[in-house]
Amino acid sequence: MNLLQKRLLSQSPILLAMAGVLIIFALLPFFIPRWGIFLLTVAWAKAILVLGIVFLLWGGLVSFGHGLYFAAGAYAAGFGVRVLGIHEGLVLVALGIAAGGGLACLVGLLLARYRGIFFALLNMAFSMVLYAILLKFYRVTGGTDGISISPPTLAGFMPPPEALRLVHYYFTLGLGILSLYGANRFSVSPLGYTLKAIRNNEVRVEYMGASVRKAIYITYILSGILGGLSGVLTAFAIGHVVPEYSYWTQSAEFVFVAILGGTGSTFAPLAGSIVFEFVRNYAFKLSPYTWQLSLGTVLLLIILFLPGGLWSLSKPFSRRWTKWTLHSNR
């Protein structure tokens, strides 16, 4: 057996699961109504950012301000269309990633020094600064009206209006699957393990010769990149960007989804995000004024009684899955 085969074999449970997810979600649009496709697109797009939040959670860091990168990506796409006149989706995606990643490079320089509450609330402060900027410089940013984004071409191809939603869905699904796979590789990379070790004991990690600050800085940039990507994809799906993307409630939602899904697996953010979008859709219908109340209550219950999130409910099942895939390969 050569090296490549061995590596593929060691990855087989995750590759199989990946393929399963891809097939299920690729076929799903044929079984659900049109509005469901839209919700799924948004759920996938936001799950990408939540992956970044989960990375940080592995290192014991909570960010109450990742709406910053979400808004940076979304507005990068908005300005790309309005100011630069770019109408190619792939270029806009690159622009959003650059905006999120670039901003994270700068902000991360300061924030990689902080832990715990300082990290959480300084993030929140930065996102509120961006919110204030987006709101106040309304000549450039459109203020509370935001910027509307006309549907971009994808790789030079302009989707017909009646299939627009479906094309956006598959575009988001493709990039989402890529991010999910990347996140999975990250979780078993040396950096991923360093992060988990940092959460357990930062000083010991330093004694072993790893740079904690560098690990956190790189992770922070990754989370910014994912945030930018997520912002662009959401902007495409909704067709409009508003300053609220950078408001603290938006960031709170991301943290909420991360905790709801759990940090036990890279698939958990996706599960959390989908449950969240659909539940929100119904909760808004039932009682629009108590939305935050229900959010807070569920968050409270999860923290107190289900620390592993929704994903921990599937633990007995996933253990069997790993065993089964390993056996069938032997």
Added chain:
Amino acid sequence: MKILTIIFVDGIVFASWLFLVSVGLTFIYGVLRILNVAHGSLYALGGYMGASMVLYYLQTGATPYLTYFVLLGAALFIGIVAGSLIETIFLRRVYHREEEVQLLLTFSLFLILEDVIKLVWGVSPYFADKPYALLGQMRLGGIIYAQYVFLLPGIALASGAIIWGIINRTRFGKIIISVTTDREICTSLGVNVPRVRTFAFIIGAILATLGGAFTAPMTALVPGIGVEVIVLAFAVVAIGGMGSVGGAVLGSLLVGLARAAAIHLFPELDLFTIYLVMSLVLLFRPQGLFGEVEVRRI
């Protein structure tokens, strides 16, 4: 010269308000080692409670000069009720958990309280400006000031002095200090640690509701004032050093004067000055001006 006076007066008034909203936050952190994100909601609760109590009281047709005591009573009442409920039902369960879990818990309380406030008091602005109008106006350096705003420095000074007195001059204060330093030894010496924590949290909560109640007559109460307060209060506390009451004084003076200066000299920079001051301080002293360097455990 005139503008300097105005900046100074405005700065002091704003600093007093900042001190009122942030001293409770830093006090709770100092004793419980928990950053109470729901502090802003407690402030909002105090404001709404004070305003509705004043309106109710004025309906009875009694002398309006007692409204100040009504505000005080409302703040004490809601502070004690909300404070004791939050501490005994929720916070108590997470003292032994990780810091991020504690943060998320107070954060979810914050989400819940924001909506509870909307449910109870509605979403339209709430006015109760009788105590504000009652004191009349005065001229200072050619500018007309409502005399009510000068009540704020007084209240800030009084609550600061009371907090200082409690910590440094009473038996309870000594117990608080020892619980902060070493919980286990305190327990073995017979101190009822859970009760001390509850009282400490209630004191912090009352400070927040006091700030809210006495600000209520000056502004219209709208949903969302809670988040503004927690962000500002955190900035002040981070500058001064977490858990230090003296730091809160210095932090609020710095931020208050800087913001007043910005409003009069460069109005566009209003919000940014606060974060500018905070970033500058934290760049050179990450633990804040009066903060202690945390000992890292191996």
